[in-house]
Amino acid sequence: MKRILTIVGARPQFIKAAAISHAIRDLYADKLTEDILHTGQHYDDRMSATFFKELDIPTPRYNLGVGSGAHGHQTALMLSGIEEVLQQKRYDGVLVYGDTNSTLAGALAAVKMQVPVYHVEAGLRSFRMSMPEEVNRVLTDQVSTLLFVPTEKAVKNLEREGFGKDRIVCCGDVMLDNVMHYAALLPQPEAVTPPTILATIHRDFNTDSPERLTNILSGLNEAAEALGAQVVLPLHPRTRNRIDSMATNPLGGHIRTIEPLSYLETLAALRNARLVMTDSGGLQKEAFFSRRPCAVLRAETEWSEIVDCGAAILTDDDPQRIVQAAKQLWTLHPAEPTQFGDGHAAERIVGTIAGR
Numbered sequence: 001m002k003r004i005l006t007i008v009g010a011r012p013q014f015i016k017a018a019a020i021s022h023a024i025r026d027l028y029a030d031k032l033t034e035d036i037l038h039t040g041q042h043y044d045d046r047m048s049a050t051f052f053k054e055l056d057i058p059t060p061r062y063n064l065g066v067g068s069g070a071h072g073h074q075t076a077l078m079l080s081g082i083e084e085v086l087q088q089k090r091y092d093g094v095l096v097y098g099d100t101n102s103t104l105a106g107a108l109a110a111v112k113m114q115v116p117v118y119h120v121e122a123g124l125r126s127f128r129m130s131m132p133e134e135v136n137r138v139l140t141d142q143v144s145t146l147l148f149v150p151t152e153k154a155v156k157n158l159e160r161e162g163f164g165k166d167r168i169v170c171c172g173d174v175m176l177d178n179v180m181h182y183a184a185l186l187p188q189p190e191a192v193t194p195p196t197i198l199a200t201i202h203r204d205f206n207t208d209s210p211e212r213l214t215n216i217l218s219g220l221n222e223a224a225e226a227l228g229a230q231v232v233l234p235l236h237p238r239t240r241n242r243i244d245s246m247a248t249n250p251l252g253g254h255i256r257t258i259e260p261l262s263y264l265e266t267l268a269a270l271r272n273a274r275l276v277m278t279d280s281g282g283l284q285k286e287a288f289f290s291r292r293p294c295a296v297l298r299a300e301t302e303w304s305e306i307v308d309c310g311a312a313i314l315t316d317d318d319p320q321r322i323v324q325a326a327k328q329l330w331t332l333h334p335a336e337p338t339q340f341g342d343g344h345a346a347e348r349i350v351g352t353i354a355g356r
């Protein structure tokens with residue numbers, strides 16, 4: 001029996017980890033046991049507990065409760081807490097997800113203790129090292145024993161950087177597994193009046209610059225006005241804090257802000273929306289998997305497959321480009337996604353780990 005430590009901390013990681021935990025529980029319970037360590041990077045109920053409940057994720061055995069803070073401080077607290085856990089108990093591997101500070105802390109703590117690191121969603125690149133996520137991805141990949149890669153493009157990224165084929169497992173995207181599984185359980189989409197644009201903004205470079213944030217919000221508002229639509233904007237606490245601290249309210253009359261959504265609420269909102277506008281990597285994919293077009297509120301994306309096939313357009317923070325993209329995408333129905341596997345990524349990942 002192999003004992004695995006899964007490290008999570010931020011909202012998108014709970015979603016990815018759910019698919020893996022279910023595969024362990026349902027298919028490999030005779031070969032693998034899993035303990036979950038929550039770093040505490042996300043801690044509000046709507047950013048954390050809701051996901052564990054809704055997605056039936058096992059209760060974490062450890063919760064470091066590190067909370068928010070500057071990158072170095074936050075990552076250091078995680079590193080030290082994870083190391084302590086790995087000193088107390090022997091694990092045969094550590095599973096980390098994506099590109100957050102929790103990912104990097106988990107990978108670094110494990111590699112220094114000579115515990116194999118398994119990186120789910122490896123090989124992604126935005127080619128912009130000023131993004132903290134890009135630093136986290138590149139460094140985590142470097143120290144990983146096995147790189148579980150969602151797309152062929154990500155395989156190529158790793159091959160270009162000299163990673164050996166023996167470390168790379170192209171398995172598809174666990175987020176597609178989830179969308180396929182949970183979408184079947186959702187009610188039928190409703191016709192909403194006025195039609196909605198689902199939007200999210202949470203990247204530090206968009207929220208922490210009042211100019212960029214104002215540009216984006218005015219682009220969203222203008223796009224909705226031009227299309228006779230309403231923007232529904234679930235607010236990440238970081239974004240809410242920034243908006244609340246601005247001298248004048250940057251939200252136009254065509255934007256309705258709401259609390260952060262749970263996973264199932266997000267899938268339902270996606271199905272009821274005609275268009276998605278976001279700077280989130282996860283929501284870009286979930287939009288594509290739900291066959292909704294997407295304007296990406298960034299200058300580049302690590303999920304370039306979606307842009308390449310025409311289902312998404314990069315707008316950066318330019319209000320005119322945002323409005324233009326919204327008009328262009330409004331009547332588009334993206335084709336079935338074929339670039340992200342077949343919805344059985346988690347089985348492959350867990351099977352590979354169990355077999356080693």
Ligand code: UD1
Nearest residue numbers: 010011041042043044047068069099100101132133237238
């Ligand atoms: C983090 C990840 C990002 C990921 C995102 C998903 C890093 C560097 N960033 O960004 O890659 O896309 O999670 O949501 O790891 N806050 C709360 N309550 C919470 C959590 C956060 O109020 O439960 C507020 C705090 O003011 C905090 C801020 O949000 O300072 C930012 O949180 P943090 O976890 O540092 O980064 P995210 O922006 O969430």
